[in-house]
Amino acid sequence: MVARRTVIKTGASAILAWLAKPLDGWALEPKVPAVPKPIILSTWKFGLQANEEAWKVIEKNGNSLDAVEQGVMLVEADPNERSVGYGGRPDRDGNVTLDACIMDHNANIGSVACLQHIVHPISVARAIMEKSPHVMLVGDGALKFALENGFKKENLLTEASEKEWREWLKTSEYKPIVNIENHDTIGMIALDTKGNLAGACTTSGMAFKLAGRVGDSPIIGAGLYVDGEVGAVTATGHGEEVIRVVGAHLVIEMMRQGKTPKKACKAAVELIKRKFDLRQKQTKDTQIGFIAINNLGEYGAFALRKGFYYAVKDATGNKLYKADYLVK
Numbered sequence: 001m002v003a004r005r006t007v008i009k010t011g012a013s014a015i016l017a018w019l020a021k022p023l024d025g026w027a028l029e030p031k032v033p034a035v036p037k038p039i040i041l042s043t044w045k046f047g048l049q050a051n052e053e054a055w056k057v058i059e060k061n062g063n064s065l066d067a068v069e070q071g072v073m074l075v076e077a078d079p080n081e082r083s084v085g086y087g088g089r090p091d092r093d094g095n096v097t098l099d100a101c102i103m104d105h106n107a108n109i110g111s112v113a114c115l116q117h118i119v120h121p122i123s124v125a126r127a128i129m130e131k132s133p134h135v136m137l138v139g140d141g142a143l144k145f146a147l148e149n150g151f152k153k154e155n156l157l158t159e160a161s162e163k164e165w166r167e168w169l170k171t172s173e174y175k176p177i178v179n180i181e182n183h184d185t186i187g188m189i190a191l192d193t194k195g196n197l198a199g200a201c202t203t204s205g206m207a208f209k210l211a212g213r214v215g216d217s218p219i220i221g222a223g224l225y226v227d228g229e230v231g232a233v234t235a236t237g238h239g240e241e242v243i244r245v246v247g248a249h250l251v252i253e254m255m256r257q258g259k260t261p262k263k264a265c266k267a268a269v270e271l272i273k274r275k276f277d278l279r280q281k282q283t284k285d286t287q288i289g290f291i292a293i294n295n296l297g298e299y300g301a302f303a304l305r306k307g308f309y310y311a312v313k314d315a316t317g318n319k320l321y322k323a324d325y326l327v328k
């Protein structure tokens with residue numbers, strides 16, 4: 001004889017199974033919203049203005065690639081932003097050298113590293129992507145390509161940056177401290193009205209770095225990665241540490257495996273911390289932050305320590321958020 005409780009249980013599971021099964025003609029839940037809700041994320045406080053600039057493209061149904069380029073160009077051209085483009089702090093020889101990269105949802109990529117004299121490295125990166133057979137150019141070759149493609153040669157070292165550099169020369173003490181007072185790289189990721197993702201990342205790198213030093217920002221997979229089937233991610237902070245774990249690509253792969261953008265960013269930060277621990281190095285004075293969106297328009301961020309901010313713009317507004325962090 002079958003117990004009454006068993007009958008009830010079996011009946012209930014049958015109903016649940018029936019409810020879970022899509023009937024013929026029923027639409028399955030879409031993986032990507034039918035009408036994508038555009039969104040833009042960028043690093044640090046200057047991300048707010050950059051987002052507004054990028055939104056001008058998005059709101060006219062423009063594509064996310066144009067949006068991220070336009071957005072970060074605003075910061076590149078601003079002499080008061082001392083860690084990106086014109087007015088950026090120089091290397092220890094007094095030369096402003098810039099790193100940037102750009103990527104779209106179909107894995108089109110362009111990157112430029114250690115570029116001098118050009119205000120908009122992000123546009124040089126895009127030109128490399130669209131007009132050259134390569135994906136990355138560096139140093140003199142990158143400058144030559146830029147000049148041949150209509151970019152103008154300019155002096156990027158402003159009076160303020162030169163003064164700071166001359167002051168630094170007195171001690172020549174190299175401390176790559178990355179925090180809110182010394183905010184850095186602009187990384188921007190966006191989802192447009194057609195559901196396409198893109199990202200851009202641009203920086204003058206660590207102030208007073210060795211000549212020739214390249215950080216994570218122009219390295220596709222480290223400072224930026226976009227996968228149209230998954231999401232978009234960019235990083236800021238101590239580039240050497242981000243390169244060590246191929247940070248942005250790692251976050252993408254975590255999202256591909258089902259993690260939310262925030263959890264994926266957190267997992268990458270945890271791995272970076274673990275690498276510090278294994279090398280018995282202190283994380284003091286080091287900052288790393290990731291921001292991520294998935295192709296549903298969900299977003300998140302995570303940092304190694306307190307003090308990382310990121311800006312989020314969508315149809316409802318443009319807000320600055322404090323990222324959660326791993327260590328005090």
Ligand code: SD4
Nearest residue numbers: 184185205215236237239
């Ligand atoms: C670099 N990641 O050159 C850049 C610097 C940065 O916040 O983002 N600082 O290593």
